[in-house]
Amino acid sequence: MVGSGAGGPRSLPREEFPAFFEALRAEGYSIVGPTVRDGAIVYDRLEGVDDLPIGWTDRQEAGRYRLERRGDRALFGYSVGPFTWKKFLFPARERLFTISRDGPSFSVAPEPTDPTRFALLGMRACELAGLDVTDRVFQGGPVVDPGYSARRSRILRVAVQCGQAGGTCFCVSMGTGPGVRDGADLVLTEILEPGPHRFLFEARTGAGTSVLARLKTAVAPVADERTAGEIVARTASSMGRALETEGVRDLLRETLSHPRWDDVARRCLSCTNCTMVCPTCFCSTQEEVPDLTGATVERWRRWDSCFNLGFTELHGTAVRKSGLSRYRQWLTHKLGTWHDQFGTSGCIGCGRCITWCPVGIDLTAEIAALRVPPVSVTKEAPR
Amino acid sequence: MPAVRRPRLAVWKFASCDGCQLSVLDLEDELLALADRIEIANFREASSAVVDGPYDLSLVEGSVTTAEDAKRIREVRAQSRVLVTIGACATSGGIQALRNFADVEEYRRAVYARPEYIETLATSSGIAEHVPVDLELRGCPISKAQLLEAVSAFLGQRAPNLPNDSVCIECKRRGNVCVVVAHGTPCLGPVTQAGCGAICPAFHRGCYGCFGPQGSPNIPSFLAHARDLGLSAPEIRRVFRTFNANAPAFRVASESAAAEPEAR
Structure with missing residues (x-):
């Protein structure tokens, strides 16, 4: 069967999964994917299958995340963790260029781009949707971000369809998952039962086909395709959260004075965690870092957040001084004005902002509350 | 020269x-x-x-x-x-x-x-x-x-770059896993100013607040959160009375906690 990657779905037994790592390496990729570190499943460099979170799952609620043992040896039996693939395309800190004095003039040395080609192993359907969002942000307009674009051109997107939904997941509401539709090079479905532990592989692009061609796969039985569909359907029916998206753009435009904003502002810590864990939040700031001699200066870019007081600082004072104005800015942008700016919602329904908010602020609950018209204090309803 | x-x-x-x-x-x-x-x-x-x-x-x-x-x-x-x-x-x-x-x-x-x-x-x-x-x-x-x-x-002769953001943003940039959400460890990071590089959470400890209050700390919400994590009023008072006990926001925090009953 070697070399027969193209065509319909293929089947690979779990015991052969190490060969998939070898195939990715043979195609020139460095593999990054899920691994257990510090009590969470994070995305990091992977040496082999043993680095995967074998037999681990995550239990998530608003403001709470815990790793737990599964009763089986699933490789991808979790939902999503605290980190996103964004960090491989839009790093948390990045030197953009270095300027050096050159006699009476100066010279600018652009930062060389890292030639590493990453295989992003274990991308979820919602995360592929997130990649589409950041593509629009960084390279969809007239100005293309060179660093993002260079790194983006070198990745291989290996998606894994979700076998379970997390407690804060709502991809069904956002129309982004759990089944993988577009945007992947390879799509995997992990089948734990019935029968032996195995994987269904589908190549969606030439790059995916090249990897698959290096694997000894078999034509997947029709029953396995059906099982994969059932896995996705089961996940879809067990979403931890739901968000009513109907008319949400208008809702957010029309409720700017709703008392719910005061309520959420009383809880919001302005700590930035929601924006740091969001796969689509893209705000950054730039700073000059000169050396002490004044001979060179480096331009760095680092993640910033609309929750920081300094984010809207103009002429020494912040435009959005209150926590209320900052939370409202974030949510109205994410679910509302993002459409006007990028032609899509900024939310992919992954639930990270809910889980990783220390005080458990849940945007699905906030939207639901904004849908309830405020009770007028001036006129009382007749009894 | x-x-x-x-x-x-x-x-x-x-x-x-x-x-x-x-x-x-x-x-x-x-x-x-x-x-x-x-x-x-x-x-x-x-x-x-x-x-x-x-x-x-x-x-x-x-x-x-x-x-x-x-x-x-x-x-x-x-x-x-x-x-x-x-x-x-x-x-x-x-x-x-x-x-x-x-x-x-x-x-x-x-x-x-x-x-x-x-x-x-x-x-x-x-x-x-x-x-x-x-x-x-x-x-x-x-x-x-x-x-x-x-x-x-x-x-x-330029303005220094010293953001008054929270420790959380440095923690996330550094790639730490949040000790509060993932471990239930009390951490002053959300109300504390960045600058240290999030050293303590990198070693799985909660932030001690040694950089003092961040630019816009929400103390009442943080106190409710600390109680939810199981900290008693004396414990909350204790965490705010260390390096920056007299910084106005932290002073308010410890005095608010002190005003509460000792037992939950």
């Missing part, structure tokens, strides 16, 4: 442990380049050779705890063009500001064999409560990187 006079630097000590001054000496790799650009004119921790003022840049460590120091800081201010405070003591009064919540007379009698030898004020206060301060560097101790940034900005 050009014939222009190098700016003169002075480093002053008030009530403190000397740790922040040591951060200056700890700039090992940069110290020679620094000495090329600036004349270290008065730094008794480093050298007994002292050049008289006035000084272009004064770094002030420590808090004001005696009447004598309250007078001395005015003299320091008078001979300093730019005055930068370094560390939690100089910014908010430091650990010694715990006296601000207690009876100093009682401390004096309990601690010293000859209490009559001790002349002290009833409070420990930050430098800005006594004289105008141009810039404050937070932390216990300060961050070397921020110190270098402050001095570099002074030399370059």
Whole structure:
């Protein structure tokens, strides 16, 4: 069967999964994917299958995340963790260029781009949707971000369809998952039962086909395709959260004075965690870092957040001084004005902002509350 | 080097442990380049050779705890063009500001064999409560990187880049897993100012708040959150009464917690 990657779905037994790592390496990729570190499943460099979170799952609620043992040896039996693939395309800190004095003039040395080609192993359907969002942000307009674009051109997107939904997941509401539709090079479905532990592989692009061609796969039985569909359907029916998206753009435009904003502002810590864990939040700031001699200066870019007081600082004072104005800015942008700016919602329904908010602020609950018209204090309803 | 006079630097000590001054000496790799650009004119921790003022840049460590120091800081201010405070003591009064919540007379009698030898004020206060301060560097101790940034900005005659964001943003940039959400460990990160590089959470510890309050801390929400994590009112009071007990937002936090009943 070697070399027969193209065509319909293929089947690979779990015991052969190490060969998939070898195939990715043979195609020139460095593999990054899920691994257990510090009590969470994070995305990091992977040496082999043993680095995967074998037999681990995550239990998530608003403001709470815990790793737990599964009763089986699933490789991808979790939902999503605290980190996103964004960090491989839009790093948390990045030197953009270095300027050096050159006699009476100066010279600018652009930062060389890292030639590493990453295989992003274990991308979820919602995360592929997130990649589409950041593509629009960084390279969809007239100005293309060179660093993002260079790194983006070198990745291989290996998606894994979700076998379970997390407690804060709502991809069904956002129309982004759990089944993988577009945007992947390879799509995997992990089948734990019935029968032996195995994987269904589908190549969606030439790059995916090249990897698959290096694997000894078999034509997947029709029953396995059906099982994969059932896995996705089961996940879809067990979403931890739901968000009513109907008319949400208008809702957010029309409720700017709703008392719910005061309520959420009383809880919001302005700590930035929601924006740091969001796969689509893209705000950054730039700073000059000169050396002490004044001979060179480096331009760095680092993640910033609309929750920081300094984010809207103009002429020494912040435009959005209150926590209320900052939370409202974030949510109205994410679910509302993002459409006007990028032609899509900024939310992919992954639930990270809910889980990783220390005080458990849940945007699905906030939207639901904004849908309830405020009770007028001036006129009382007749009894 | 050009014939222009190098700016003169002075480093002053008030009530403190000397740790922040040591951060200056700890700039090992940069110290020679620094000495090329600036004349270290008065730094008794480093050298007994002292050049008289006035000084272009004064770094002030420590808090004001005696009447004598309250007078001395005015003299320091008078001979300093730019005055930068370094560390939690100089910014908010430091650990010694715990006296601000207690009876100093009682401390004096309990601690010293000859209490009559001790002349002290009833409070420990930050430098800005006594004289105008141009810039404050937070932390216990300060961050070397921020110190270098402050001095570099002074030399370059530019605004220093010292964000008043929360520790959380540094924690996430560093790639730490949140100790609160993933482990249930109480952490002052959400209300504390960045600058340390999120050292404690990187070692699976909660933030101790040694950089003081962030730019817009939400103390009431944080107190409710701390109670949800299972901290008792005395425990909450305790976590806010350390390095920056007298910083206004942290003072409000510990006093609010203290006002609550002891048992939940």
